[in-house]
Amino acid sequence: MIPSLFDEPNADQLxxxxxxxxxxxxxxxxxxxxxxxxxxGNPDAPLVFVGEGPGAQEDATGRPFVGRAGKLLDECLLENGMTRKHVYICNxxxxRACIIEGSSVQNRAPRPAEISxxxxxxERQLAILRPIVIVCLGGPSASTLIHSGFRMLQERGKWFETSPFAPYIMAALHPAYILRQAGPAYTAARSSLVQDIASARLKVIEARKSPPKTLF
Ligand code: SF4
Known part of the structure; x- marks a missing residue:
């Protein structure tokens, strides 16, 4: 979205x-x-990715998606002609949600109370960004931003127009999930993420060509 002349720049607000x-x-x-x-990422990006939460490398660096999953996301963006300069990424x-047992620290899924x-x-972050498209990476993000109990296998790649934060929202497989697959399952899952990013990019292009929806 293009900020009005009277808006403080998104970068400053963020x-x-x-x-x-x-x-x-x-x-x-x-x-x-x-x-x-x-x-x-780009504070004026029309396309925002929302993952589940930081892992070890993200916790150590303070940056989202910098581990192996982040590298895979970067590759899938690049296959669609995009880099992190074109999008915004958050969780x-x-x-980081983790289990600490002695010297062992393992990631765990965030609990509903932590997400809440x-x-x-x-919400404040997305209200500043006002993207055209949000892509939820993984089920927890989709269950938070699209609807509770989101079924990734059945609903992945489907467009929803129900978000208060963007005209269009969809969910794609989380790169960390893709990395846990092997052989043909890995190839198919990776390909689905590339396709979903392509679909999101196309949705941004189409939305920019359409006149904005107004009441009058
Ligand atoms: S609500 Fe919890 S997870 Fe979120 S920023 Fe605060 S301490 Fe961190």
Whole structure:
């Protein structure tokens, strides 16, 4: 979306919100995080990806999707002629969810209460970004932003026009899930992510050609 002349630039609004979030202690994930992973990318991007939450490398660096899953996402973007400069990437929860047993630290899925506690940050972030298209990466993101109980196998790649944050929203497979597949299943899953990103890119192009929906 193009900001009006009277809007503060998205980049400034996002930087202020990120600074505010960096000291958040609204849920127990604050106790074990190294960094709040707020999100990054083009602050005026029409296409926003929302994943589940940071992993070890994201927690260590404070940047989203920087591990193997991030590399795969970068590859799939590049196959669609895009880089991170063209999109914005963030997560449903901003701090790493993990299980600590002695010296072992393992990722775990964020709990519903943690997702709920973090949702104001995501909502404020998306309200600033006002993208044309949101792509939820993985079931937890889709269940948070599209509808509860989202069934990834049946509903992946389908467009929804129900989000208060973007005219169009869909879900794609999370790159970390794709990396857990092997052989033909890996090839098919990776190909589905490339196709879903292509579909999202096309949706942005089509939406920009259409006149905006207004009441009058
Ligand atoms: S996960 Fe979200 S709500 Fe919980 S401490 Fe981190 S920023 Fe705050």
């Amino acid at each position: 930087a202020r919100l990120a600074a505010e979030a960096s000291t958040c202690t609204a849920c127990p994930l604050a106790d074990t995080r190294t960094n709040v992973v707020f999100g990054e 449903v929860v901003k701090c 506690a973090c949702s104001p940050w995501l």
